[in-house]
Amino acid sequence: MFLISYIVYKKVKLDSSSFLVASRGVPWPLVASSIAATELWAGSLLASAEGVFNWGIGGMWMYALPTPLSFTIFAVIAHRTRYLAPNGTTIGSWVKTRFGPSTHIIFCVVALYIMFVFTMFQVIGGASLFSGMFGISYTAAALVIGVVFVGYYLVAGMWSTLVTGFIQYFIVVLVLVIMVPMIYAKMGGVGNIFQMVSEQAVVHEQGNWLNLFRADGVINYFLLTFGGWGVIATMSNYAWQRAYAVEPKGVTKAMLFGGWSWMPMALVSSSVGLCGIALGLTGKLAVGTDVFPAVVGQLLPPGASIFLAVALLFAIYSTGTSYLGGFTALLASDFYEQYTGKKSSLKMLRVLSVVMGVLVVSCVVALQKVSLLDFMLACGVFIPTPFFSIVFGLYWKKTTKVAANVATVFTLAVALYMMFLTDLPLWITYVTCYVLSALLCVVISLIKPDNFDYEAMREKSIKALEAEGAGDRAAKLNM
């Protein structure tokens, strides 16, 4: 990873802008593979198998569908944003012009929290996994993971994450393409797996394991994954950075192919959960997350675990670097540059990345084996709350600053109350977030509507891009 980053560093002209958004002309397939690699983290491989292990064959699409859907939604949003604010860098790039500083700060703080927690996920997931698999201390594993992904991000910033992201994506796919059919073959073929799952369904009285659209799974699993992660791309600053980094004509393609190329990795790894059911592992594992390693350990030679570990490690690195980049970009672009009026230097961005890396690893070490599930749940309600303020802000000229602020802050308060102080199912909280924020945004905007001029915003943005010396590229190309 370091070597690849160094080669890239030697080939590109690196300054503070390209450190954050490459050159605004990156070929869309590279951005798509980077999105697929970033969305695939250790949890994706293990949790997708766990979903099927718990919910049967229906769990395959229930886990895999929300992420590509979120990138399909974001493809439309990203295209619009790149048109309106071609000089952007982050999620907050257009918000200050559209709504003013208060909304900008609210959106950026929410995005910052999501980026920080997601970067922590990678270190927590990686440290838990490798301390368990290889018996090394949790703290040492967290430090090594943190040092590696911060280290190669420093070499060439966004360029490092894009190019290494493709390599990591390719290797993870290769591991799955080789390992999963080996598992099928060891079990006597797919037909035999079906017979074994059918037998286990009878033994455990779980006829729904072979039901593709079981109602309880749709309510208690799909609505949870979709409610929490259905718009994750819109709230992930790493995705916004890529929307600004990609060649202007490839924005939509990069987002669509990124999300939908991630999906088969989740689907194929989730099929291992069916093998876990077939092998009769139900009720025999401490946690369902262990089903993938357990199946590999039971069926494949001892060395195969190394390939799984490599896939998991690469998944963690690609995601960790992308989120670290998203986090650093928010701090530099949306707080330092926006409110001091100064341009951040390359050196400053590198120092900021190191500080953030140290902060993330320190929090992980200080919390010691915090529950990933608790962290994910705490983060989940932050994702739907600002969604409609963003959508209406981009498309509806009547949307006001007050509406965007109230819709985000009030909905977040209601969501936190529902999550921590009531016993309501989480999917109800998610649905409430979407409905309430959309309703507040529309009603408050209609009371005293704004009349925003989107074309004026675009003109201003193009002038800013020309002032940076990059005008003849991104802004003027037809989208």
Add this chain to the structure above:
Amino acid sequence: MMVGEGLFSGIIWFCYIYLIASCAFLTVNIVKQGFLSKKEEPKKPGA
């Protein structure tokens, strides 16, 4: 909808082929278009 053996096999192999096809598609396009940025458009005379 209960899944029979044929549909079960179809789903499993569809996912596997989808994985290979999507990776091949992206890889071929990356190789064709290059890893690094597209060249900047040459400035128009007098611009």
